[in-house]
Amino acid sequence: MNLFWAALSKELREQWRTYRLLVTVIVLSLFGLLSPLLAYFTPQILGAIPGGEALGELIPPPTVVDAIGQYIKNLSQFAILFAILLPMGSVSGEKERGTAALVLSKPLPRGAFLMAKAAAFGLVFALSLLISGLAGYYYTGLLFEFLPFDRWVAMNGLLWLYTMVYAGLTLLFSTISRSQAVAAGLSFAVLLGLSVIGISKTVAVYLPAQLVTWSATLFIQPETAYWGSLAVSTGMLVAALLAAWLIFRRQEL
Amino acid sequence: MSAIRIENLVKTYGAVHALDGLSLEVEPGSIFGFLGPNGAGKTTTIRILTGLAHPSGGHASVAGVQIGHNGALARRIGYLPEEPAFYGWMSAQEFLEYIGRLFGLGGAARRKRAEELLEKVGLWEVRKRRIRGFSRGMRQRLGIAQALVNQPEVLFLDEPASALDPAGRRDVLELIAGLRGQCTVFMSTHILADVERVCDTVGIIHKGRMLRVARQEDLTAAYALPVFRVEVTANGNRPLTEWAEKIGREAMVEQVQVDGNAVRIRVRDVENARGWLLHALAESGLAVERFEAVKPSLEEVFLNLVNEEVHR
Numbered sequence: 001m002n003l004f005w006a007a008l009s010k011e012l013r014e015q016w017r018t019y020r021l022l023v024t025v026i027v028l029s030l031f032g033l034l035s036p037l038l039a040y041f042t043p044q045i046l047g048a049i050p051g052g053e054a055l056g057e058l059i060p061p062p063t064v065v066d067a068i069g070q071y072i073k074n075l076s077q078f079a080i081l082f083a084i085l086l087p088m089g090s091v092s093g094e095k096e097r098g099t100a101a102l103v104l105s106k107p108l109p110r111g112a113f114l115m116a117k118a119a120a121f122g123l124v125f126a127l128s129l130l131i132s133g134l135a136g137y138y139y140t141g142l143l144f145e146f147l148p149f150d151r152w153v154a155m156n157g158l159l160w161l162y163t164m165v166y167a168g169l170t171l172l173f174s175t176i177s178r179s180q181a182v183a184a185g186l187s188f189a190v191l192l193g194l195s196v197i198g199i200s201k202t203v204a205v206y207l208p209a210q211l212v213t214w215s216a217t218l219f220i221q222p223e224t225a226y227w228g229s230l231a232v233s234t235g236m237l238v239a240a241l242l243a244a245w246l247i248f249r250r251q252e253l
Numbered sequence: 254m255s256a257i258r259i260e261n262l263v264k265t266y267g268a269v270h271a272l273d274g275l276s277l278e279v280e281p282g283s284i285f286g287f288l289g290p291n292g293a294g295k296t297t298t299i300r301i302l303t304g305l306a307h308p309s310g311g312h313a314s315v316a317g318v319q320i321g322h323n324g325a326l327a328r329r330i331g332y333l334p335e336e337p338a339f340y341g342w343m344s345a346q347e348f349l350e351y352i353g354r355l356f357g358l359g360g361a362a363r364r365k366r367a368e369e370l371l372e373k374v375g376l377w378e379v380r381k382r383r384i385r386g387f388s389r390g391m392r393q394r395l396g397i398a399q400a401l402v403n404q405p406e407v408l409f410l411d412e413p414a415s416a417l418d419p420a421g422r423r424d425v426l427e428l429i430a431g432l433r434g435q436c437t438v439f440m441s442t443h444i445l446a447d448v449e450r451v452c453d454t455v456g457i458i459h460k461g462r463m464l465r466v467a468r469q470e471d472l473t474a475a476y477a478l479p480v481f482r483v484e485v486t487a488n489g490n491r492p493l494t495e496w497a498e499k500i501g502r503e504a505m506v507e508q509v510q511v512d513g514n515a516v517r518i519r520v521r522d523v524e525n526a527r528g529w530l531l532h533a534l535a536e537s538g539l540a541v542e543r544f545e546a547v548k549p550s551l552e553e554v555f556l557n558l559v560n561e562e563v564h565r
Contacts, residue, residue, distance in 0.1 A: 006354040010340075017342040098338030102399070105303045105332040106355040107324040249322070252306040 003108050007116035015086075015124055024082050025128045031078055032132025035070035036140040064144035068155075068219055071136045075159055076212045079125065083166040084187045086124065089180035090117050090171060091248070096178055101253040110249045114175070118241055121167045122160075129156045129163075151218045158215040158230075165208045165233050166191065168240035175244040175251075208233040254317060256281040256407050256437035257302065263310035264297050264461070271297040273461035274311070279454070281406075282434055286452030286469075287441040288555060294461040295441035296335060299409050302439075303332045316406040328356065331405035331436075335412045337396030341385030345376050345395050348384060349402060356403045363402075370398040374428060390421035397428055408432065410440040414447055426451050445552045455551070457558050464558045469551065476554040479507075479523045481530055484515045484543040496537045505529060517547070 015021040043059045091114070094100035104110060133156040140147060169190055173183035198204040210229035217224045257279040264272040272294045279285045289295050300306040302315055304322040313320045316329040339348055346367050353363025371380045374394040379387070387395065393413065400408055413429065414422040430451045432438055442448060448455055449469065456466040465472065485493050497516045501509040505526050508519040520526035523546070534541055 002357065003355060006351070010351055014340065014342060098334055098336060099340060101300075101305050101334055102332070102338060103352075103355065104322070105305060105327060105330070106352060106403075107327040107357070108355045109324070110322065250307075252300070 004112040004116055007108060007112050008119050011116050011120035012123065015120055020086060021124050021127075024086065024124055025131055028075065028078060028082070028128040029132040029135055031074040032071065032136035033139060035074050035136055036067040036143050039067040039070045040143040064140060064147065065220065067140045067144050068216060071140070072155070072159070072212060072216050075129070075132060076162060079129070079159060079163040080166055080191065083121075083125070083163045084170050084184050087117065087121055087167050087170040088174055088184040088187070091174040092178050092180050092183055095253060104253060111245050114171070114245055114248055115241070118168065118171055121171070122164060125160055125163050125167065129160050147219060151222065155215040155218050158211045161230070161233050161237070162208050162211040165236050168237040172240040172244040175248050205229060206232045208236065254281070255279060256283075257313070257315050257439060259298075259311070259313040261311040262298070262301065262308050262313055264294070264301060264306070265309045270461050272301075272308070275458070275461060275463055277456055277463055277466060279437060279439060281437050283453045284429065284433055284438040284440065284451055286448035286455045287439060287458065288443070288445065288448055288455055289441075289458035290443055290559065293458045295458060296411055298458070299332075299411050299439070299441055303330060303409055328403060329406045331400030331403065331408040333396045333400045333410045333413055335415070337392055337399075339384045339392065339395065341383060343384055344381045345371060345384060345387075346380040348395065349398055352399045352402045366402060370401055374398045375424070390417055390424070393417060393421065393425055394428070397425065405436055407437045407439060410438065412442055413440060415442060415444060422447070445555055449551050457555060459559050459562050464562055472554055473548055473551065476557055478547050479520050480547040481518045481520065481526070482515060482543070482545050482547050483518065483534065483541060486540040486542055487514050492537075492539060496539060500533055
């Protein structure tokens with residue numbers, strides 16, 4: 001366990017020193033902050049554009065639902081992007097550079113090496129969503145109305161899990177391949193593949209993307225829940241990490 | 254007990270036999286030179302012994318522990334890869350302390366150990382500088398330092414000086430020589446001069462097979478050339494040439510070659526020729542400055558062995 005903490009502390013310091021943590025927090029927080037502002041001011045912005053007065057009048061007055069919609073759309077898109085960009089070189093890059101061989105010739109178990117990376121990404125995304133969530137909650141309340149805080153937290157929790165599914169998959173692909181580009185490509189392929197499969201509404205309710213829908217309906221239809229999607233997403237994350245460990249422990253460095 | 258024991262180690266990559274039944278024992282406390290041309294299987298052997306690669310067959314133990322990726326082995330060894338890679342965003346001290354933490358050292362202990370090692374490898378002045386800006390020589394020295402953090406019983410060095418300039422090579426070889434008696438050093442290289450300089454025992458590997466393992470002096474003695482060299486004072490070459498012509502007619506002598514004030518005499522039987530030649534020289538009245546049996550360099554031994562293997 002001590003070795004896991006040693007590796008996690010190194011991963012977090014790396015995220016900080018290489019500015020990855022800062023960039024992720026800033027970008028996601030910015031979108032968390034801007035989403036309610038954009039929802040509120042979009043009709044006014046359009047109305048202020050020369051010739052856009054009519055368009056501004058056509059848009060119905062923004063509501064809190066628009067603010068939530070903007071927040072979820074922006075956060076889910078950018079969090080996925082970071083969920084692929086951050087882990088894509090985490091294992092493949094270390095294998096390619098030779099740092100993995102050097103530190104794994106020490107008494108650091110391969111499982112701890114991998115899980116420390118997964119935990120670090122989990123913490124980076126949790127911190128980013130915490131800050132963006134607080135900013136988004138405050139401005140949504142200021143411009144529209146203050147929403148139930150527990151549901152706001154649950155909404156961000158679902159977005160976190162959705163992000164972590166792709167972070168876990170990218171970590172797996174980074175473990176399998178020796179190239180960052182291949183790892184990212186495979187993750188995008190899964191994202192695309194699941195979007196195509198998700199065209200079928202029967203299947204869609206079990207896919208990770210349904211977590212995004214669920215996070216939106218928390219405020220509109222709080223009685224609706226997609227436990228199947230939650231179970232599949234958790235299963236995919238655990239399976240991806242388990243597969244990464246099983247493959248990595250047999251890999252030659 | 255041997256520090257390293259390898260029995261019939263095999264490693265295949267598809268149809269390629271990187272190691273083909275390699276067997277070897279290394280004595281504790283020695284500096285072992287693992288010598289071979291590029292592609293002979295040196296790095297593969299080290300990667301297997303350090304638990305980073307799996308053998309296709311055979312057995313090996315290091316410091317009494319069976320090989321494989323396990324903590325017990327990792328705690329007893331140190332490893333310097335051919336091109337050591339570090340986290341460029343860390344400073345040299347941070348990196349050594351991180352490695353110390355992986356060996357379970359407490360905060361004060363790992364700081365002390367890191368400082369000791371930074372002093373030892375000559376990186377004290379740059380201990381707080383990011384590794385990203387380090388030169389090749391500095392990286393190599395840091396690589397040796399990280400391999401020594403746990404005071405290993407067996408230290409594996411893969412081509413530790415191959416890519417360094419002469420000054421860097423000298424520094425690294427001095428560091429390695431300084432480890433004599435502290436731990437067993439297993440050093441792979443294709444540079445024979447490095448082996449001659451620091452190694453007690455030499456193992457020559459070719460195409461994944463061990464050709465010969467011996468103490469360096471035994472190896473050169475076993476491949477001693479039947480040649481003597483005589484050097485005389487520079488008072489004209491005529492007496493020397495006349496003497497050379499005279500002994501060249503003897504049955505014991507195969508070939509004589511005069512070169513300035515020196516003569517190389519190839520004989521048929523080294524032991525008998527030694528006394529006879531000394532006697533002949535004493536009778537000749539030549540002012541002898543040097544008389545020596547020509548020893549082969551390790552390079553000549555190595556090439557002989559490899560050529561023998563190729564023609565087998």
